[in-house]
Structure formats: C-alpha cells, structure tokens
Amino acid sequence: MTEKNFYITTPIYYVNDVPHIGHAYTTIAADVLNRWHKSGGENSYFLTGTDEHGQKIQTVAEKRGMTPQALCDEVVQNFQRLWTALNIKNDDFIRTTEPRHEKVVQEVFRRLMASGDIYKGEYEGWYCVPCETYVPEAQMGEGQTCPDCHRPLTKMTEETYFFRLSKYAEPLLKFYEEHPDAIMPKKRYNEVVSFIKSGLRDQSISRTTLKWGIPLPGDEAHVIYVWFDALINYLSALDFPEKGGKWETYWPVVRHLVGKDIIRFHCVIWPAMLMALGVNPPVRVFAHGWWTVEGEKMSKSLGNVVDPFEMVDLYGIDAFRYFLLREVPFGHDGDFSELAMAQRINSDLANDLGNLLSRSLQMIDKFRGCDLPASYTPTELDKEIEALAEHTFSEMNELMERFAFDDALKCLWAFISRANKYIDETEPWRLGREGEVERLDAVLRTLWESLRLAAVLVAPFMPDTAAKIWSQLGLDGDPLDKGRADWKWGVVEGPIKVSRSGILFPRIDIEKWKKEKEARDLEKRAKLDPTAFFKYLEPKPQIEYDDFAKLDLRVALVEKIEVVPKADKLYILNLDLGYEKRVIVSSIREFYKPEDLEGKKIIVLCNLKPAKFRGVQSNGMLLAAESPETRQEILTLLTVMDDSIPVGSRIS
Numbered sequence: 001m002t003e004k005n006f007y008i009t010t011p012i013y014y015v016n017d018v019p020h021i022g023h024a025y026t027t028i029a030a031d032v033l034n035r036w037h038k039s040g041g042e043n044s045y046f047l048t049g050t051d052e053h054g055q056k057i058q059t060v061a062e063k064r065g066m067t068p069q070a071l072c073d074e075v076v077q078n079f080q081r082l083w084t085a086l087n088i089k090n091d092d093f094i095r096t097t098e099p100r101h102e103k104v105v106q107e108v109f110r111r112l113m114a115s116g117d118i119y120k121g122e123y124e125g126w127y128c129v130p131c132e133t134y135v136p137e138a139q140m141g142e143g144q145t146c147p148d149c150h151r152p153l154t155k156m157t158e159e160t161y162f163f164r165l166s167k168y169a170e171p172l173l174k175f176y177e178e179h180p181d182a183i184m185p186k187k188r189y190n191e192v193v194s195f196i197k198s199g200l201r202d203q204s205i206s207r208t209t210l211k212w213g214i215p216l217p218g219d220e221a222h223v224i225y226v227w228f229d230a231l232i233n234y235l236s237a238l239d240f241p242e243k244g245g246k247w248e249t250y251w252p253v254v255r256h257l258v259g260k261d262i263i264r265f266h267c268v269i270w271p272a273m274l275m276a277l278g279v280n281p282p283v284r285v286f287a288h289g290w291w292t293v294e295g296e297k298m299s300k301s302l303g304n305v306v307d308p309f310e311m312v313d314l315y316g317i318d319a320f321r322y323f324l325l326r327e328v329p330f331g332h333d334g335d336f337s338e339l340a341m342a343q344r345i346n347s348d349l350a351n352d353l354g355n356l357l358s359r360s361l362q363m364i365d366k367f368r369g370c371d372l373p374a375s376y377t378p379t380e381l382d383k384e385i386e387a388l389a390e391h392t393f394s395e396m397n398e399l400m401e402r403f404a405f406d407d408a409l410k411c412l413w414a415f416i417s418r419a420n421k422y423i424d425e426t427e428p429w430r431l432g433r434e435g436e437v438e439r440l441d442a443v444l445r446t447l448w449e450s451l452r453l454a455a456v457l458v459a460p461f462m463p464d465t466a467a468k469i470w471s472q473l474g475l476d477g478d479p480l481d482k483g484r485a486d487w488k489w490g491v492v493e494g495p496i497k498v499s500r501s502g503i504l505f506p507r508i509d510i511e512k513w514k515k516e517k518e519a520r521d522l523e524k525r526a527k528l529d530p531t532a533f534f535k536y537l538e539p540k541p542q543i544e545y546d547d548f549a550k551l552d553l554r555v556a557l558v559e560k561i562e563v564v565p566k567a568d569k570l571y572i573l574n575l576d577l578g579y580e581k582r583v584i585v586s587s588i589r590e591f592y593k594p595e596d597l598e599g600k601k602i603i604v605l606c607n608l609k610p611a612k613f614r615g616v617q618s619n620g621m622l623l624a625a626e627s628p629e630t631r632q633e634i635l636t637l638l639t640v641m642d643d644s645i646p647v648g649s650r651i652s
Contacts, residue, residue, distance in 0.1 A: 578648025
C-alpha cells in the first residue's frame with residue numbers, strides 16, 4: 001500500500017427517485033476529498049454511480065409501459081445532470097446494468113461458491129417489498145411491519161443461495177479491534193461492533209421471484225439479490241480481478257462515504273464478503289447524518305424537499321458546496337436553512353474572503369500599479385502571519401484526513417480573519433500616503449501570499465472561486481493542479497501583475513431576500529396537490545360490521561417506557577388497561593422520548609395475537625398516524641384528549 005494512492009467512493013444511488021440534498025451532500029464531500037488529495041500530488045480516484053436493479057425498478061417500469069433498462073437509462077440522466085450542476089469531477093461513473101459490472105458480480109459469486117462461502121438452501125421469512133429486504137422477526141415493528149418504512153411485511157418462502165456471514169463474526173471483530181478508525185464517526189463504530197457481537201446470520205443473496213437483476217451463473221432461475229450486486233460495484237469499476245487492473249492500485253486505500261442508514265451493509269456484510277475473497281476490508285467507512293429543513297423532516301407532501309438544482313440557481317455552485325460542508329460537522333444530522341445559507345454567504349464569503357481579496361488588490365493597484373512587489377523585508381508581524389499560514393496548512397491536512405470538513409474550513413477562515421485584521425493593524429493606505437515604501441511592499445506581499453494560500457486551500461471546496469482568486473492574483477494555471485503539493489510561502493518569483501475583476505461574492509440584502517423567499521414559498525405551496533398526503537393510502541376492501549366488532553380497541557395508560565437492548569427503534573411500553581397490566585413492543589423510539597409518553601393515555605388494539613421482538617413478547621398494537629414518506633416522516637400516536645375517560649374504556 002502506498003500513501004500516494006487514494007480511492008474514494010459514494011454509495012451508488014438507487015434510480016427510483018429524483019436526486020435530493022442527501023445525494024448532493026455525499027457526492028460533494030467525496031468530490032472535495034478527491035480534489036484535496038489530487039491537489040496534494042496524490043493519485044486519487046473518485047467513483048460514484050447508480051444502482052439499477054430490483055423489484056421497485058421492475059414494478060415502476062411495468063406501470064409506465066417500458067422496459068426496466070429504458071427506465072434506468074432515463075432516470076440516470078437526472079444524477080449525471082446534477083453532478084454537472086454541482087461541478088462534480090468524478091473519475092468514473094458505474095451503473096449496475098453495465099456488462100463490466102455484471103461480469104465481476106458473477107465472478108465474485110463463482111469464487112465464493114467455490115470456496116464454500118455461498119451455499120444453496122431455502123429461506124422462509126418476512127419480506128418488505130418496498131425496501132427489498134427480509135426482516136428478522138426480532139426486528140419487526142408491531143403488527144408485522146417493516147422497522148424502516150413501517151409498511152406491512154409479506155411472508156415468503158423461496159429457494160435461495162446464502163452467504164456465510166456468520167462465519168466472519170470473529171474475523172470482523174478482530175479487524176475492527178485492530179483498526180478503530182475503519183468506521184467513523186465513533187458512534188457508528190460502536191453501533192457496528194455491538195451489532196456483530198449480538199450474532200450474525202447467513203444472508204440470502206438470490207431471488208427466484210425477481211427477474212430484473214443479474215442472472216446467477218449456473219442457475220439462471222435465480223437473480224442475484226440487489227444489495228449483494230450493488231456492493232460489488234466498488235470493485236467492478238476497478239477491473240477486479242484482472243491482474244494489473246486498477247483495483248491493485250486503488251483498492252488497498254479505499255474509503256467509502258455512506259449515509260448512516262446503510263452502514264451495516266458497508267461495515268458488516270461488505271467487509272465479510274471481501275475477507276471471503278481474500279481482499280482487504282475498506283480502510284475507512286464514514287457514515288454521515290441526515291438533513292432536516294428548518295427544523296422539520298423533509299417531505300414531498302409538505303413541499304419542503306430541498307432541490308439542489310434550485311439552490312445552485314439561487315446561490316451559486318460554490319456557495320452551496322461551502323454551506324453544506326461548513327454548516328454541520330460531518331457525521332452529524334444537520335438542519336438546512338436558506339436563511340442560514342444567505343447569512344453565511346454574507347459573513348464568510350462576502351465579508352471575510354471577498355473583502356480580503358478586494359482590499360488587498362485595490363491597494364496593490366493603487367500604490368503599485370497592479371505590480372506585486374518582487375522583494376520585501378518582513379517584520380516580526382509579517383513573520384507571524386507567515387507562521388500562521390504554515391500552521392493552517394498543516395492543521396487542515398490533519399483535519400481532512402479525518403474528514404472533518406467543517407473544522408478544516410473553520411481553520412482556514414480563522415486565518416482569513418487574521419489576514420483581514422492584519423490590514424487594519426498595518427494600515428497600508430497610510431503607508432502609501434506617507435511614502436513608507438519598504439514597509440508597504442512587505443505588507444502588500446504578505447497579503448498577496450495570504451490570498452495565494454487561501455486559494456490553494458479553498459480550491460477543493462470551491463473550485464471556481466479559487467480559480468477566480470488565482471487569476472486575479474496574476475497566477476497562471478489552476479490552484480488545484482498540485483497547488484497544495486507545491487505550496488510554500490514566498491517561493492513565487494515575479495514579475496507578477498494582479499488584476500481586479502469584480503466582486504467575488506455580492507452581499508445579499510436580507511430584507512429583500514426574505515420577501516423573495518416568501519413569494520417563492522407561496523408559489524410552491526400553490527402547486528402542491530392538497531390530496532398528495534393521502535394518495536399513498538389506497539382504500540382497503542370494505543368489511544362487514546361484524547369484522548370491525550372483532551377489534552378490541554381500548555384506552556391504555558402508559559406507565560413506563562424501557563429501551564429494548566440492541567434495538568435502535570424499539571421501546572417496551574408498560575401499560576395499564578384497568579383490568580390488567582400489559583406490555584407492548586413498538587418501533588416508535590425515533591419519534592418519541594420516554595418522557596413524551598409516560599403518563600399519557602393512548603389507543604391500543606388488545607386482541608392482536610402475541611408476537612416476540614428481540615426476545616420480548618408484545619401483547620397488542622398501538623394505533624398511530626403516519627405520512628407517506630419513509631424514514632424522513634413523523635409518526636403520531638393516537639392519544640385521548642379527555643383525561644376523564646378511564647383506562648380500559650372500549651373504543652367503538
């Protein structure tokens with residue numbers, strides 16, 4: 001393994017929807033890392049792409065009267081257009097419908113079959129069609145629903161091939177013990193290790209009921225399951241397993257960026273598959289959080305989904321890229337606010353960076369006719385700025401190794417702020433007016449060097465902005481072309497002629513902006529279908545009164561709530577029904593804190609057959625309302641407003 005190579009990937013995005021802020025966030029982060037390492041002289045490679053197989057694609061294509069391939073060819077263009085709009089410079093774009101990918105997936109299957117890590121069997125279990133995944137009974141929501149999307153599960157039995165995931169529990173734990181930075185942030189590391197320790201089950205990797213997928217070699221009644229197919233893209237894009245292929249160069253140093261919802265695929269199943277192939281697991285998997293919008297979860301029905309195309313049109317590519325990586329620590333959940341972005345454009349980009357460039361070039365123009373002083377004699381103050389520049393350069397390198405984008409930008413902006421303060425301290429306008437030539441030359445050269453460093457370090461985040469600064473500083477080429485590898489204070493020799501060419505970031509009039517934003521929001525709301533919220537609720541078949549009469553719905557008091565061990569979504573609710581105490585297990589943990597429910601009266605279906613979740617028997621089901629979106633929506637329990645109604649009262 002050589003430190004001069006660097007391989008960064010995004011997940012391959014499923015082509016069942018238009019790209020949104022989450023797709024943009026991950027891909028911008030990967031693009032910044034790729035540019036950062038390339039500008040440091042490294043041989044960096046950046047892969048993104050699309051996941052194009054599965055039941056959902058097949059179903060949508062059938063409804064639209066087209067082939068699944070034609071649907072994929074159409075939808076994939078949305079992602080490719082967005083990458084252009086966001087100035088993403090990926091080195092490769094992999095599609096799981098490409099022959100090169102199919103070839104590698106089938107080869108991986110053959111190898112694992114030959115080694116005994118794949119075997120044929122029969123699978124019976126609860127299946128979620130929308131999520132395209134089997135759900136263990138211990139992880140089911142109440143009423144046999146999916147713990148992720150909360151939709152009803154289907155009981156299925158089918159012949160399948162299994163991957164021996166259980167075999168790799170101990171090797172995985174040993175690997176993570178020896179490589180604690182292989183999963184970041186630390187919270188996700190702990191989550192994965194805890195999950196592995198709870199026990200791993202062999203995973204079904206093929207389907208006979210699905211047709212839109214890669215045929216299983218030697219048994220074409222089966223197609224390879226979506227997740228198994230999709231994970232292999234990271235190798236198929238590198239010509240695995242060809243001797244001398246790109247994978248021999250880049251795989252030893254692979255880093256994956258993923259959303260936190262798919263971390264188990266990437267940190268449990270994927271490294272186990274790689275171990276079975278005799279290939280090293282990823283050097284790092286970094287799982288970032290999700291975005292809310294001004295305190296609310298994103299929802300098409302609410303009309304608050306952030307459109308990256310719109311943000312670029314309104315605020316510019318670089319401002320949007322900067323805001324996403326500066327606003328929230330990478331790995332945490334974040335809240336997107338257009339007002340916050342407008343304010344940060346004014347403060348960070350217009351006031352700090354733009355002002356430093358404008359003031360510095362204005363004085364070089366005024367006092368030196370745009371000619372940069374060729375030589376100068378620095379004072380202690382000038383040397384202090386130089387030392388801070390070198391410290392900033394070194395610290396940003398360290399922060400970027402940890403994917404700490406926000407801290408890296410804070411570090412750079414601390415230097416930019418110091419350079420602006422340096423102008424006020426040295427008063428170059430006074431030096432020019434009073435004819436202090438030697439001192440003025442030192443100040444102007446120090447400011448120019450500070451801007452050169454700023455251009456080099458900000459270039460991976462805001463490439464167009466950095467190029468504008470570079471050009472105005474009188475420099476040829478691009479600051480991304482090994483700019484970081486070649487940077488050193490004071491090494492550029494003249495003659496250099498600077499050129500002022502417009503404002504870098506115009507200030508936003510916030511009051512005017514608020515009025516325009518209000519008008520845009522009104523226009524969006526007017527276009528919303530008022531029935532969209534309910535359209536996903538297809539009417540169920542009519543029932544007889546006697547059918548309804550079979551439901552024993554009652555008022556229950558929530559006495560105490562406990563957390564189900566090793567379950568992210570489950571609560572144990574201890575209920576008082578008046579005539580008896582009752583325990584119900586429910587997947588509402590992400591929506592409520594215990595203190596929000598304890599002491600409240602809720603509606604419970606009491607005569608549902610008992611079911612076990614993570615070893616805890618649940619006797620009944622809560623009633624709740626939920627919106628159509630999955631993961632990003634709010635679930636609300638049905639509660640009793642009139643507190644005088646006694647517990648145990650029957651609902652009819």
